[in-house]
Amino acid sequence: MTETLPDGSKPSSEQQRALEASLPKLMKVLADEISWERMRAMVAQIYRESFTQEEIDGLIAFY
Numbered sequence: 001m002t003e004t005l006p007d008g009s010k011p012s013s014e015q016q017r018a019l020e021a022s023l024p025k026l027m028k029v030l031a032d033e034i035s036w037e038r039m040r041a042m043v044a045q046i047y048r049e050s051f052t053q054e055e056i057d058g059l060i061a062f063y
Helices: 013-033 036-050 053-062
Strands: none
């Protein structure tokens, strides 16, 4: 995996290894932050503010 640094340069082999080593950690943090358990209340509030009960019933019937 070859990446470009923010300044447009290519990372050194040491920097590349560090980037590759940090990727699983980053993916874990992202997965935790956007998990359903954390997002559920926010999604429910957005739906309550955006849709009528009739529209929600229609979505349920559609899916």
